[in-house]
Amino acid sequence: MLDLHGYGPRLLEGAGVTLQLAVLSLALAILLGLLTASARMSRHWPLRQLATLYTTLIRGVPDLVLMMLLFFGGQMALNVVTDALYDRFGVDWYVNLNAFAAGVITIGFIFGAYMGETFRGAFMAVEHGQIEAGKAYGMTPWLVFRRIRFPQMMRHALPGLSNNWMVLLKTTALVSVIGLSDMVRVAAEASRATHEPFTFLIPVAAVYLLIASVSEWLFARLQKRYNVGFGGH
Amino acid sequence: MPDISLWFQELLAGNVIFTPTTLGYYWDGLVTTVQLVFLSLVAGLVLAVPLAIGRSSRHRWISLPIYLYTYVFRGTPLLIQLYIIYYGVVFFDGIQQTFLWPLLREAFYPALIAFTLNTAAYTTEIFRGAIKATPRGEIEAARAYGMSDALMMRRIILPSAFRRALPAYGNEVIFMLHASAIASVVTLMDLTGAARFVYARFYAPFEAFLFVAAIYLCLTFSILYFFRWLEKRLLAHLRPQG
Numbered sequence: 001m002l003d004l005h006g007y008g009p010r011l012l013e014g015a016g017v018t019l020q021l022a023v024l025s026l027a028l029a030i031l032l033g034l035l036t037a038s039a040r041m042s043r044h045w046p047l048r049q050l051a052t053l054y055t056t057l058i059r060g061v062p063d064l065v066l067m068m069l070l071f072f073g074g075q076m077a078l079n080v081v082t083d084a085l086y087d088r089f090g091v092d093w094y095v096n097l098n099a100f101a102a103g104v105i106t107i108g109f110i111f112g113a114y115m116g117e118t119f120r121g122a123f124m125a126v127e128h129g130q131i132e133a134g135k136a137y138g139m140t141p142w143l144v145f146r147r148i149r150f151p152q153m154m155r156h157a158l159p160g161l162s163n164n165w166m167v168l169l170k171t172t173a174l175v176s177v178i179g180l181s182d183m184v185r186v187a188a189e190a191s192r193a194t195h196e197p198f199t200f201l202i203p204v205a206a207v208y209l210l211i212a213s214v215s216e217w218l219f220a221r222l223q224k225r226y227n228v229g230f231g232g233h
Numbered sequence: 234m235p236d237i238s239l240w241f242q243e244l245l246a247g248n249v250i251f252t253p254t255t256l257g258y259y260w261d262g263l264v265t266t267v268q269l270v271f272l273s274l275v276a277g278l279v280l281a282v283p284l285a286i287g288r289s290s291r292h293r294w295i296s297l298p299i300y301l302y303t304y305v306f307r308g309t310p311l312l313i314q315l316y317i318i319y320y321g322v323v324f325f326d327g328i329q330q331t332f333l334w335p336l337l338r339e340a341f342y343p344a345l346i347a348f349t350l351n352t353a354a355y356t357t358e359i360f361r362g363a364i365k366a367t368p369r370g371e372i373e374a375a376r377a378y379g380m381s382d383a384l385m386m387r388r389i390i391l392p393s394a395f396r397r398a399l400p401a402y403g404n405e406v407i408f409m410l411h412a413s414a415i416a417s418v419v420t421l422m423d424l425t426g427a428a429r430f431v432y433a434r435f436y437a438p439f440e441a442f443l444f445v446a447a448i449y450l451c452l453t454f455s456i457l458y459f460f461r462w463l464e465k466r467l468l469a470h471l472r473p474q475g
Contacts, residue, residue, distance in 0.1 A: 060453040061446040062414035065425055069446065072438035166308075173310035177418050188316055197320035205309040205317070212308045 007190040007200065014183030015207055021103050021182065022172050022211075026165060028108025033115020040120050051116065058113035063171050066110055071102045071178045099180040103172070111168050118160035123149065125156040155226040162219035166212055173208075183207065250440050255431050262427030263448065265341075269423060270413050273345055274406060277352035284353065285360030286386065299357065306354035311412050315347040319419045340421040348416075352409050359401045363394035396467050403460030407453055414449075424448060 039051035058066065075097045085091040126149055134144040154161075176185030187204045191197035288299045306314065322337050323329070336342045367390050375385040417426035428445035432438050 057450070060450040062411035062425065062449055064414040064417070065428065065442055065446050065449060068425075068429065068432070069438060069442035072432060073442065076438055170310040173312040174415065176312070177415075184310065184312060184316075187313075188320075191316065191320050197317060198324070201313055201317045201320070205305070205313050208310060208313070209305065209308045 005190065005194050005196075005199075007186060007194075010181075010186045011183055011190075011200070011204070014181055014186040015204075017100070017180065018172050018182045018184075018207075019211070021100065021107070021175060021180070022165075022169050024104045025107035025111065025172070026168060028104060029111035029115050029164070029168065030161075032108060032112025033119050036112060036116030037119035037123055040116065041123060055113040055116050058110055059117075063107075063110055064174050064177065067103075067106045067174055067178055070106045070109065071097070071099070074102060074105075099175065099178060102178065103175040103180050107168060107171055107175075110171070111164055114164050114167075115161070118157050118164060119153065121160070122153040122155075122157035126152045151226065155223075155230070158219065158223050158226060162215070162223075165215060165219075169211060169215070170208065250431065250435050250437055251444070255427075255434075258422070258427040258430060259424065259445070259448070262422055262424040262445075265421065265426075266410075266413055266416075266423040269341070269345060269348065269416060269421075270406075270410050273348035273352055273413075274409055276345075276349040277356050277409075280349070280353040281356035281360055282391070284357040285364060288357055288361045289364045303354040303357050306351055307358065311347065311351050312415050312418065314351055315344060315415060315419060318347045319343040340416070340419045344416045344419060344421055348409065348413065351412070352405065355405050355408070356402065359398050359405060360394060362401070363398035364390055366397055367393060399460065399464050399467060403456065403464075406456050406460070410449070410452055410456065 036051045036054060039047040040055075042048055042051075078095050078097055082091075082093055082095060085093055130148055130152060131144055134148045139147065172182060173184045176182050176188065179185075183204050187200035190200040194200075284299050284302075287295045288303070290296045319340065322343055371389055371393065372385065375389045380388065413423060414425040416423045417429055420426075422430070424445050428441045432441035435441070
């Protein structure tokens, strides 16, 4: 039953690619989001401007266009850099941007902008007195961040974070367009080859639903954990 | 006007990529994108209103199938929905004999159907949230006036729900504009399709995609400001007085 005209194993591999891609881009997006949120709340206005520009531009342009720009343009830009290195310093170094790395970088970069907005709102929701109390204890800024700001911020950020994750998961389907063999690409290829689109596309849709349902459950548990001490909600 | 067109021609004369021909592709792409997004939004809205009312129904046999529909369409990528409709439409028995076939054979109509069903699912949930948030007092007042359910829905619940739904719906419109870029995957020459064509023709990713990104950015901001203006007008009663 799982053979699917011999496409079964490749589809399974594709599902693995989708999951890896989604999880790695999520990690990158969270990192970029934290940086962006910090930059937007920074005392230095160039940093604030830069972060605002990043979030505004990224959120104003379709994911697919950004993906193509970074994927097709990224290799060209890399080539320019490596060529210059060769000409100037004789460094023979060639980087081939593979589709998976390009996918992770692009999706992480796009969702970093959304995460930045989520985290900014959440950081602002943490009471100032909490941070002052941390300082009063003689904590370093990093320790204040790690022990006080981050855990309390997460409580406010989780609903937005879970929403972003759901959108990110669905966005990974777009990498099939730039040549990455995720499950959508395998299913589309198989549909064209066998003229049985439903056989391949519906199971793939079901896998997305499954991942979404499992993550919903996980996020509900996380929410419970970060709400410890805040009664019920 | 003549000096402006002269200036424009001079600008184009020194440019290999942005010739009148490629700008024409971008223009056609813009028209296709706007048509696709506008038509699917209108059709999605028309579908979403009754679906949202049904979704808020107390009867589970009405609300459950609608919930299933919105869950599936919101939980799976639009690209898959587009593929299923684009590749799957052939398999409806006898469809090739009907008058619909010449339309469905083109990529435009399958894309339109996929986008409509997708935006209808999101819009249904947005409206359902807004309907659920109707203040109890408004409903009680309507009941006290002896309004029937249908009259109350038409005169009290829906108008106030629409206004509450406005900010979220504005986001949905922008989301739809951005999602429409995937129409280029099924060979449709929308804005992104035009950019892909120009990229392939001149091997110039930066020019091709940055230009189209700028167009999308302008469209996004136009929608954003339009909804801000609309909110200002329709939600005036919620702003602090004085």
